[in-house]
Amino acid sequence: MLREDLGEGLELALAVPQHAEALFELIDRNREHLRRWLPFVDATRNAEYTRDFLKNQLRELAEGRALTLTLFYEGRAVGVLGL
Numbered sequence: 001m002l003r004e005d006l007g008e009g010l011e012l013a014l015a016v017p018q019h020a021e022a023l024f025e026l027i028d029r030n031r032e033h034l035r036r037w038l039p040f041v042d043a044t045r046n047a048e049y050t051r052d053f054l055k056n057q058l059r060e061l062a063e064g065r066a067l068t069l070t071l072f073y074e075g076r077a078v079g080v081l082g083l
Contacts, residue, residue, distance in 0.1 A: 002069075015068040015080060016058065020051035022077035023070065057082075 002014040024047040035041045044050060060066035071079040
């Protein structure tokens with residue numbers, strides 16, 4: 001699996017369905033703040049929705065259309081980077 005140590009406690013990893021629970025909790029805790037910039041926040045109602053999104057992103061990667069990474073700080077998911 002793609003994983004890159006960025007130093008100072010930061011790490012990037014390929015976003016995979018196993019990250020769904022942590023990413024959903026991150027979104028859920030920060031809804032008010034994220035809502036201004038991210039249109040999907042209100043549609044994200046449970047970890048299963050997030051898991052489906054991550055599965056779709058893996059399909060997009062296989063088709064050469066997207067790369068989605070999870071950003072970790074000291075082992076905790078803190079964000080997502082979509083390219």
